[in-house]
Amino acid sequence: MIMRLYSATVYLFLYVPIGIIVLFSFNSGRHASDFEGLSLKWYGKALDNPFVLESLNTSLIIALSAACLSSLMGTGAALALQRVRGPLKTLFDSLIYISIMIPGIVIGIATLVALVTVFDLLNPMLATLWPEGVKPPKLRLGLASVIAAHTLFTMSLVIVLVRARIAGMDRSLIEASEDLYATPLRTFIQITLPQLFPAILAGFLLSFTFSFDDFIISFFVAGSNTTLPIYVFSSIRRGITPEVNAIGTIVLAVSLTLLIFAQVLLQRRDKR
Amino acid sequence: MAKLLQQFAGMENGVTMNTSAAQGSPDIQFDQASKRYGDVLAVDNMSLSIERGEFFSFLGPSGCGKTTSLRMIAGFEQPSEGDVSIGGVSMLGVPPHQRPVNMVFQHYALFPHMSVAENIGYGLRQRAPRPAASDIDRQVDEALEMVQMTGYGPRRAWELSGGQQQRVALARALINRPTVLLLDEPLAALDRKLRRDMQIELQTLQRDVGITFVLVTHDQEEALSMSDRICIMRDGQVVQSGSPRELYDQPASVYVADFVGKSNFISGKVNTVNGDAITVVNQHGHPFAGVPSGGAAALTVGSDVSVAVRPEVIVLGAHNSSAADMDTDVAVNGRIKNRIFLGEHTEYLVDADGLGDVLVLSPKHVESTRGTFEPGGTVAIGWKNDTALVLEDK
Numbered sequence: 001m002i003m004r005l006y007s008a009t010v011y012l013f014l015y016v017p018i019g020i021i022v023l024f025s026f027n028s029g030r031h032a033s034d035f036e037g038l039s040l041k042w043y044g045k046a047l048d049n050p051f052v053l054e055s056l057n058t059s060l061i062i063a064l065s066a067a068c069l070s071s072l073m074g075t076g077a078a079l080a081l082q083r084v085r086g087p088l089k090t091l092f093d094s095l096i097y098i099s100i101m102i103p104g105i106v107i108g109i110a111t112l113v114a115l116v117t118v119f120d121l122l123n124p125m126l127a128t129l130w131p132e133g134v135k136p137p138k139l140r141l142g143l144a145s146v147i148a149a150h151t152l153f154t155m156s157l158v159i160v161l162v163r164a165r166i167a168g169m170d171r172s173l174i175e176a177s178e179d180l181y182a183t184p185l186r187t188f189i190q191i192t193l194p195q196l197f198p199a200i201l202a203g204f205l206l207s208f209t210f211s212f213d214d215f216i217i218s219f220f221v222a223g224s225n226t227t228l229p230i231y232v233f234s235s236i237r238r239g240i241t242p243e244v245n246a247i248g249t250i251v252l253a254v255s256l257t258l259l260i261f262a263q264v265l266l267q268r269r270d271k272r
Numbered sequence: 273m274a275k276l277l278q279q280f281a282g283m284e285n286g287v288t289m290n291t292s293a294a295q296g297s298p299d300i301q302f303d304q305a306s307k308r309y310g311d312v313l314a315v316d317n318m319s320l321s322i323e324r325g326e327f328f329s330f331l332g333p334s335g336c337g338k339t340t341s342l343r344m345i346a347g348f349e350q351p352s353e354g355d356v357s358i359g360g361v362s363m364l365g366v367p368p369h370q371r372p373v374n375m376v377f378q379h380y381a382l383f384p385h386m387s388v389a390e391n392i393g394y395g396l397r398q399r400a401p402r403p404a405a406s407d408i409d410r411q412v413d414e415a416l417e418m419v420q421m422t423g424y425g426p427r428r429a430w431e432l433s434g435g436q437q438q439r440v441a442l443a444r445a446l447i448n449r450p451t452v453l454l455l456d457e458p459l460a461a462l463d464r465k466l467r468r469d470m471q472i473e474l475q476t477l478q479r480d481v482g483i484t485f486v487l488v489t490h491d492q493e494e495a496l497s498m499s500d501r502i503c504i505m506r507d508g509q510v511v512q513s514g515s516p517r518e519l520y521d522q523p524a525s526v527y528v529a530d531f532v533g534k535s536n537f538i539s540g541k542v543n544t545v546n547g548d549a550i551t552v553v554n555q556h557g558h559p560f561a562g563v564p565s566g567g568a569a570a571l572t573v574g575s576d577v578s579v580a581v582r583p584e585v586i587v588l589g590a591h592n593s594s595a596a597d598m599d600t601d602v603a604v605n606g607r608i609k610n611r612i613f614l615g616e617h618t619e620y621l622v623d624a625d626g627l628g629d630v631l632v633l634s635p636k637h638v639e640s641t642r643g644t645f646e647p648g649g650t651v652a653i654g655w656k657n658d659t660a661l662v663l664e665d666k
Contacts, residue, residue, distance in 0.1 A: 170379075172378075172381035173381050173383060175348055175368070175377070175381065176375070176381035176383070178369045179346055179347075179368050179373075179374055180369075180374065180445075181395055181398040181448070182369055182398045183369055186398065187369075190394075195384075195385070
């Protein structure tokens, strides 16, 4: 009985604030504290705000790029890792799981330090390569550095998902294709890739969601760019408005949809 | 259907004519081929020829190397030593997609993301230059008709029953008109009744298309009923190869006699050898006479042997019957431990004096004239000496 009460409290504590944010995003009043009636006006306000739209655009570019890169590189890595055996395999396995479990703040700081150090090292070298009088390009924090940092940790997700799919794949399908005169490349394109596709797509969606929702890593390495979570964070300093609630609800809806879709893809994979 | 098969066969003959130089030479040849996985020797120094147009089976328990042998023909495994050649051409280093063979996989390995028609046309689509789409469609339709699956083209592979998947896998392989069709335990996943039907169908198909079939199976009944020739394997080695009748009537060893059909064994030592008449004394000092098996090596006095007596050559008679009463050369008393009615036959397990358990198979017509024996009752068993095979213990 006490345990039930306890778990009920935990769930309430977890989900009631989220529920309140969703509820208050439909508030017609201008204060976050009292609910005056249902309205969609804050959604209109949020989507009219040029700062919101710009940060949303930035977030979408980052999430899309990171998801594409991690799907590509993660799938490649998973395919290469299936040939690795012995202690090297254990090493790679642990490194992959560590990179998933490492706190965002550590990745944020580490990536920031690494990027700044590399930039400081490369910028003078680039300057010497460029001819006199022409302004040399300068490496600095920006969209690319956020994309790189996000790709780094979302790639591990793709690797884990695709490897599980490879392990569950029927080897004889590949042999059957080879036996039916398909070259190794055509076997890969016609058989292996379609078999792995649900896992790759699920990895893409998860990567997108993780990158889109990420605040900590972006905050460290985004430089002067503002992603949607960073915008929400900075506008909250001026007080919680129903507009922030509306943004939060949109992000929640998009993330949940993508996560559910990814889950469905992974569930379906065992069906032949 | 018969016409279509003729067409398939005709095309095949056309191909065969072109390579008439190779006529008479074996289709597949293992030349001292071995396959090692680490310390394990899966196939041990195998030399074997499979003739063109033959229905050939590798038979043996799991882990005997039969599947590895088949995979060396398909190209999924390369021999560690020795050579495997197809149509007189060495296949060393030739990858699977360049070999003129096709395989029916144990669990069919149909591509789940393709329709039945796409599965069957897969091999044709890999050709360079690729045949016209209409040409592929026509051939797929013919192949579907050949395996009696007309109209199933648009279905997904996983919507089909086991037997239907089996037919699709056959069509997918045969549409390419390979010189050799490889079958890896193709009937293992089917139920008993369907397996019988497919055995007959496979045999008919093989005769009609006239190409070499190489089958791998652990089911001796399957191998006996379909094959022209069987190779029995054990621990990576060929124990004996020959026609089903040769293996059954003239087994080279106790292993083969035991694996192909059922047999009773009386172990003992060779006492005398006089041409084809051999006497053996068992552990209780009782003498038994027999003939050497055609496939076996010559026997010497004193060597350890077993006398193999098939259950169907043993005659049952009333207790204390003499050999003359039963028209046999041997007469032993015993007690019936068990009786199983099998329809065509009745199977008795007899505890014979000094011999232990002996299996006896009585045909229905004998049972109906002589009458049946009840379990627990006493009985006499007998057999003729020329039906008892003396085999070296190995």
